[in-house]
Amino acid sequence: MSKVTRKVKITVPCSSANIGPGFDVLGLTLSMFLTLDIEFLELPQTNANTATDYTNETTLDYTGEGSESISLKPTKNLITKTALYVLACHNIFGFPVPLHIHVNNSIPMGRGLGSSGAAVVAGVLLGNVVGNLSLSKDRLLDFTLMVERHPDNVTAALMGGFVASYLRELEPKDTEAKNVPHSEESISIVGGNVFTDNNDDDNKGDDNTKPRTVPLGIGHYIRLGWAKEIKAITIMPKFEVATATARSVLPNTYQRKDVVFNLQRLAVLTTALAQSPPDPDLIFQAMQDKVHQPYRKTLIPGLSRILSSVTPKTHPGLVGICLSGAGPTILALATHNFDVISSAITLAFLEEDIETEVNVLEITESGAVAEEVQL
Numbered sequence: 001m002s003k004v005t006r007k008v009k010i011t012v013p014c015s016s017a018n019i020g021p022g023f024d025v026l027g028l029t030l031s032m033f034l035t036l037d038i039e040f041l042e043l044p045q046t047n048a049n050t051a052t053d054y055t056n057e058t059t060l061d062y063t064g065e066g067s068e069s070i071s072l073k074p075t076k077n078l079i080t081k082t083a084l085y086v087l088a089c090h091n092i093f094g095f096p097v098p099l100h101i102h103v104n105n106s107i108p109m110g111r112g113l114g115s116s117g118a119a120v121v122a123g124v125l126l127g128n129v130v131g132n133l134s135l136s137k138d139r140l141l142d143f144t145l146m147v148e149r150h151p152d153n154v155t156a157a158l159m160g161g162f163v164a165s166y167l168r169e170l171e172p173k174d175t176e177a178k179n180v181p182h183s184e185e186s187i188s189i190v191g192g193n194v195f196t197d198n199n200d201d202d203n204k205g206d207d208n209t210k211p212r213t214v215p216l217g218i219g220h221y222i223r224l225g226w227a228k229e230i231k232a233i234t235i236m237p238k239f240e241v242a243t244a245t246a247r248s249v250l251p252n253t254y255q256r257k258d259v260v261f262n263l264q265r266l267a268v269l270t271t272a273l274a275q276s277p278p279d280p281d282l283i284f285q286a287m288q289d290k291v292h293q294p295y296r297k298t299l300i301p302g303l304s305r306i307l308s309s310v311t312p313k314t315h316p317g318l319v320g321i322c323l324s325g326a327g328p329t330i331l332a333l334a335t336h337n338f339d340v341i342s343s344a345i346t347l348a349f350l351e352e353d354i355e356t357e358v359n360v361l362e363i364t365e366s367g368a369v370a371e372e373v374q375l
């Protein structure tokens with residue numbers, strides 16, 4: 001057994017994105033977490049002076065959601081390959097010390113609760129800690145946004161609370177860099193450099209020994225107010241919808257009236273959710289959407305019926321209802337009557353032969369944190 005020289009704990013909250021009309025804009029952190037317990041192990045005496053890459057000596061173990069499917073290979077796992085990418089961007093190729101990382105994940109995958117965003121944020125924090133990079137939170141955001149290009153989940157998971165964000169438009173040379181891992185496709189890392197699994201030919205002529213420079217200030221965000229009375233009920237169907245699939249059903253162009261519909265509601269919603277006491281009728285109407293939910297109903301049986309039949313009038317206590325992220329989870333925002341509201345949605349899914357898991361979650365103020373743990 002190698003001696004443990006340092007311990008760090010990383011905690012990242014789950015997140016619900018879009019909140020109705022705020023497609024790729026709004027994110028809200030909720031009290032369900034991904035944690036990493038990282039042990040730094042003593043360098044082996046034999047090669048302490050020569051070796052610099054301890055990726056192969058780094059081990060992962062994993063409990064919780066995804067324990068049966070997630071790769072424990074540091075070069076394959078989304079958390080560790082994101083960390084390796086951040087290190088490579090700072091000319092550190094591979095983990096500079098052997099690590100043992102225990103991952104405990106409570107965030108179900110492919111359900112619209114930001115599991116991939118949390119994994120990416122955890123990976124960026126891991127790279128920052130292991131490489132002693134001392135990056136600011138704003139700079140950490142740049143790296144997360146290179147890996148997950150829609151900012152809603154990752155910005156909320158990193159910063160915490162109810163957050164609106166947008167991306168600076170990037171040059172094609174930045175977005176096409178082949179050494180950037182992507183949270184929504186299969187990739188691998190060879191010798192500290194990242195390649196896509198799918199087509200090795202894509203990498204020909206691309207110099208992967210030189211890390212790309214990550215542009216500064218990719219993401220911009222603002223934390224919004226949240227009325228303390230409003231809690232989040234998540235009604236999570238027991239099937240997955242990959243974000244990539246849920247994005248593939250969306251159109252490439254929209255009619256002006258649909259865009260205006262969403263913009264009007266989004267502007268009202270960002271303030272309405274901060275007002276105390278909340279106005280259910282205003283919020284419910286402001287959470288309507290014509291940009292993503294109508295197209296995703298083909299992937300989620302019962303979605304249209306649930307969104308139109310559970311209202312503040314039929315279910316007092318409800319203030320708003322929407323698809324959480326890319327789905328299939330339904331996010332019901334409510335001040336009281338949580339059981340009645342969640343039962344109605346559970347029943348509607350059961351009528352489609354779909355079982356669900358219900359949670360009443362708090363909105364977390366704090367985003368991702370990395371803390372030293374006393375030995």
Ligand SMILES: Nc1ncnc2c1ncn2[C@@H]1O[C@H](COP(=O)(O)OP(=O)(O)OP(=O)(O)O)[C@@H](O)[C@H]1O
Pocket residue numbers: 015017034066070077078079105108109110111112113114115116117119153183184241242243244324325326327
């Ligand atoms: N803890 C984790 N460790 C490693 N990989 C993870 C982890 N969590 C998620 N992933 C990866 O992310 C994928 C799920 O990402 P996807 O974007 O499809 O769903 P989601 O993030 O849960 O949903 P949404 O983005 O709508 O909130 C998983 O299949 C897995 O590849």
Ligand SMILES: N[C@@H](CCO)C(=O)O
Pocket residue numbers: 017018023024025150152153243246247292325326
């Ligand atoms: N805004 C994203 C969130 C999912 O990650 C979407 O709806 O596709």
